[in-house]
């Protein structure tokens with residue numbers, strides 16, 4: 302065959318391949334239940350539950366939702382479609398990633414929703430404000446230190462499976478199945494010195510013993526250390542009550558830059574007093 306004939310043939314073949322590529326859109330087949338992954342296979346969270354959980358987590362368009370083990374992509378897509386959030390799915394199985402990307406493109410959401418192929422344990426998802434999961438307990442247990450190290454206030458949502466002794470803050474039930482919410486607590490355990498401001502300044506020694514969002518502790522207001530009541534951490538907010546001589550002292554503060562800043566209400570004293578605490 303002459304060189305010019307060969308060149309013409311190659312050109313024709315190339316054009317028809319390009320043509321095939323643009324006109325016959327490749328369709329990725331629907332995944333089947335149980336499609337293998339790494340630490341679990343694919344079983345989807347029912348869509349009604351996905352919406353209920355994202356609502357429980359107060360998801361808004363300001364959020365960045367990351368689904369760890371994103372399966373057919375339904376959670377990141379619904380987070381963008383219904384709540385206007387930006388979102389990402391991390392999925393080990395490349396066929397599921399291709400299927401999810403196709404769904405996002407078809408829904409016109411390719412700009413707001415991203416899917417990446419990878420192992421959750423090797424992907425940085427620390428900028429997420431909402432994390433979703435439907436993974437076995439052993440996976441959750443292994444992932445837990447990374448979740449607890451996220452920015453205080455990050456919402457974690459899991460379908461069916463819990464986080465061991467880190468109890469959920471709230472639950473939602475859809476057709477007898479449970480979705481759970483955890484709010485990442487700030488780390489406030491340890492010894493603090495509380496300085497109360499105002500016309501009658503005071504200094505108290507405070508000891509906080511934290512287990513996730515649960516709090517116990519003691520505060521020395523007069524001479525003896527007193528137990529704390531109703532002590533709790535919500536994201537970076539801390540609240541507790543002490544009863545020196547039966548007189549209620551309600552502390553309500555926030556951890557800001559390593560210090561707790563807040564207000565103290567004492568029964569019988571009309572004005573709130575400001576306090577700050579340092580380690």
Ligand SMILES: C[S@@+](CC[C@H](N)C(=O)[O-])C[C@H]1O[C@@H](n2cnc3c(N)ncnc32)[C@H](O)[C@@H]1O
Nearest residue numbers: 338339340341344345346370372393420421435
């Ligand atoms: C039970 S499905 C949940 C899918 C989706 N999150 C939902 O709730 O509809 C778990 C998914 O995680 C994927 N997976 C398992 N281990 C993984 C890992 N280490 N990293 C990333 N994806 C993983 C599986 O392939 C599967 O699609």
